Amino acid sequence: MNATQTLVALWTLVLKEIKRFTRIWPQTLLPPSITMAMYFIIFGNLIGSRIGDMDGFSYMDFIVPGLIMMSVITNSYSNVASSFFSNKFQRSVEELMVSPMPNWVILSGFILGGMARGLGVGLIVTIVSLFFTRLTVEHPLLTVLVVVLTSALFSLGGFINALMANKFDDISIVPTFILTPLTYLGGVFYSISMLPNFWQGVSMLNPILYMVNVFRYGFLGVSDIPVGWALTAIFAFIIVLFFVALTMLERGKGIRS
Amino acid sequence: MAEPALSIRGLTKVYGNGFQALKGIDLDVQQGDFFALLGPNGAGKSTTLGVVCSLVQKSEGKVSIFGIDIDKDFAKAKYQLGVVPQEFNFNQFEKVLDIVLAQAGYYGMTRREALPRAEQLLRDLGLWDKRNGNARMLSGGMKRRLMIARALMHRPKLLILDEPTAGVDIELRRSMWEYMRRINQDEGTTIILTTHYLEEAESLCRNIAIINHGEIVRNTSVRELLAELDTETFLLDLAEPVSQPPVIEGFEITQVEPSQLALVIHRGQQLNDVFSVLSEQGMQVVSMRNRANRLEEMFVSMVEAGNNAIDKRAELNKEAQA
Ligand SMILES: Nc1ncnc2c1ncn2[C@@H]1O[C@H](COP(=O)(O)OP(=O)(O)OP(=O)(O)O)[C@@H](O)[C@H]1O
Ligand SMILES: [Mg+2]
Numbered sequence: 001m002n003a004t005q006t007l008v009a010l011w012t013l014v015l016k017e018i019k020r021f022t023r024i025w026p027q028t029l030l031p032p033s034i035t036m037a038m039y040f041i042i043f044g045n046l047i048g049s050r051i052g053d054m055d056g057f058s059y060m061d062f063i064v065p066g067l068i069m070m071s072v073i074t075n076s077y078s079n080v081a082s083s084f085f086s087n088k089f090q091r092s093v094e095e096l097m098v099s100p101m102p103n104w105v106i107l108s109g110f111i112l113g114g115m116a117r118g119l120g121v122g123l124i125v126t127i128v129s130l131f132f133t134r135l136t137v138e139h140p141l142l143t144v145l146v147v148v149l150t151s152a153l154f155s156l157g158g159f160i161n162a163l164m165a166n167k168f169d170d171i172s173i174v175p176t177f178i179l180t181p182l183t184y185l186g187g188v189f190y191s192i193s194m195l196p197n198f199w200q201g202v203s204m205l206n207p208i209l210y211m212v213n214v215f216r217y218g219f220l221g222v223s224d225i226p227v228g229w230a231l232t233a234i235f236a237f238i239i240v241l242f243f244v245a246l247t248m249l250e251r252g253k254g255i256r257s
Numbered sequence: 258m259a260e261p262a263l264s265i266r267g268l269t270k271v272y273g274n275g276f277q278a279l280k281g282i283d284l285d286v287q288q289g290d291f292f293a294l295l296g297p298n299g300a301g302k303s304t305t306l307g308v309v310c311s312l313v314q315k316s317e318g319k320v321s322i323f324g325i326d327i328d329k330d331f332a333k334a335k336y337q338l339g340v341v342p343q344e345f346n347f348n349q350f351e352k353v354l355d356i357v358l359a360q361a362g363y364y365g366m367t368r369r370e371a372l373p374r375a376e377q378l379l380r381d382l383g384l385w386d387k388r389n390g391n392a393r394m395l396s397g398g399m400k401r402r403l404m405i406a407r408a409l410m411h412r413p414k415l416l417i418l419d420e421p422t423a424g425v426d427i428e429l430r431r432s433m434w435e436y437m438r439r440i441n442q443d444e445g446t447t448i449i450l451t452t453h454y455l456e457e458a459e460s461l462c463r464n465i466a467i468i469n470h471g472e473i474v475r476n477t478s479v480r481e482l483l484a485e486l487d488t489e490t491f492l493l494d495l496a497e498p499v500s501q502p503p504v505i506e507g508f509e510i511t512q513v514e515p516s517q518l519a520l521v522i523h524r525g526q527q528l529n530d531v532f533s534v535l536s537e538q539g540m541q542v543v544s545m546r547n548r549a550n551r552l553e554e555m556f557v558s559m560v561e562a563g564n565n566a567i568d569k570r571a572e573l574n575k576e577a578q579a
Contacts, residue, residue: 002365257312
């Protein structure tokens with residue numbers, strides 16, 4: 001394929017992915033908006049006013065970045081996981097396999113589709129949050145960079161999950177048993193400086209903590225952890241997962257008998 | 258001579274569970290041919306075609322499409338290839354038009370190029386009225402035609418159809434034949450199809466390969482195969498039921514129903530001889546027709562012969578082990 005054809009193919013795939021999640025918006029775009037609005041009302045407004053300050057900010061301002069990040073993570077992941085798995089399940093993945101599209105284009109198409117949903121939902125949640133507080137963004141560029149990288153990383157995770165999955169249950173295991181706990185314990189609702197030393201140490205093993213913190217740093221200008229280090233780590237993870245996913249695709253793992 | 262459209266050498270496939278589906282297939286399909294791959298269920302037809310279009314990972318062997326080795330440049334080979342698989346493999350929740358347009362996009366065709374092509378194909382295949390409906394709402398025969406339209410979007414030079422007319426009614430089947438013939442003759446598209454309807458192979462295809470238990474047992478032209486048939490079976494309907502079939506020296510006659518006989522004629526034998534004896538015995542033939550399809554009989558006998566050979570081999574193995 002020449003460069004133009006490759007771009008056409010990639011664009012076709014991305015557009016199709018975007019069409020998919022917008023077509024089923026009551027399942028994909030609406031629920032996170034409602035859930036997050038509940039979080040803002042209950043934790044931010046009602047309980048938050050009693051909690052007082054967290055790291056020198058009102059509780060509402062503290063949790064907004066974390067909640068945006070949480071929706072970006074889950075939506076990026078589950079978009080790619082369910083879309084690619086249903087392509088496998090309905091066999092329409094064969095449409096891609098018989099075409100001359102290189103594997104990296106197939107992979108990128110799904111990842112960009114996942115990012116479109118993750119970032120789209122992130123934007124919706126941000127807009128919802130504006131009804132509850134006035135957002136300030138200290139470092140806009142960094143904020144955008146980290147949310148885009150995080151979305152790419154979890155889209156890749158969702159892709160690998162879908163390649164390995166044999167049944168629909170297999171794509172809900174990771175979100176339920178790994179992503180959700182790690183996100184809740186990743187400093188979305190509290191600053192890890194509140195934790196005893198030992199649990200602070202344990203928390204440092206949680207990769208989501210770094211993403212949430214860098215993102216929050218972008219908004220508020222404060223972070224529990226060194227920002228540059230975290231960015232490098234996210235970037236490295238993306239590279240590694242991209243090549244893992246590509247190799248699996250190349251070998252036909254889970255799609256070619 | 259031009260490169261064959263498809264050339265397969267020593268192709269084997271062992272599936273993940275250890276089952277050997279292909280045991281060394283050699284096959285050539287020339288450009289412009291209309292080629293049938295026949296075989297009973299589980300013979301290895303879909304596996305062979307799956308390797309050719311990258312849905313199945315081959316174990317050993319070489320496959321070239323218009324001289325392009327799929328191990329060297331599969332992407333280039335795939336441009337020449339259109340595939341209509343045995344099972345529905347489109348997203349049931351997408352619109353008909355979107356499905357064919359997306360497929361064109363995967364080959365690098367812009368929407369502007371793809372749209373007129375899609376319209377033409379969907380019209381030709383009688384799906385244009387359904388273009389904005391979900392694929393799930395099509396009938397089985399329409400779904401098959403949708404897959405044909407999808408496979409033709411990028412103008413492939415080799416079209417592979419895995420049981421394209423399975424579950425399609427007779428009238429529609431004939432119109433699909435007409436369509437396939439047209440793209441073979443007018444556009445010079447090489448076509449390979451698998452089918453269980455031997456009539457289909459007989460009326461459409463020039464060349465034929467028969468596959469059984471993962472091996473090619475015959476590879477020849479349809480005409481030659483038919484010429485080899487040295488027996489033909491006729492069904493004779495009698496005016497009155499008979500208690501037992503008549504015995505006529507040199508002819509094989511069996512009773513199918515009280516008033517129906519099956520008569521096997523070998524090459525060189527005269528039907529007249531039978532009729533005269535029958536009328537002497539007071540049996541009146543009111544009508545007569547050819548039993549089933551001639552190719553079908555040959556096919557059945559060939560597959561049975563193959564199975565017997567395998568049974569024998571198994572027995573020999575048993576004996577050897579004993
Ligand atoms: N994924 C798989 N894993 C293991 N065995 C398989 C797999 N796919 C097919 N087989 C086996 O390989 C053999 C050949 O199957 P194949 O689908 O090629 O047959 P076929 O000739 O297309 O049959 P049909 O006319 O029923 O479509 C069968 O015995 C089948 O059970
Ligand atoms: Mg088959």
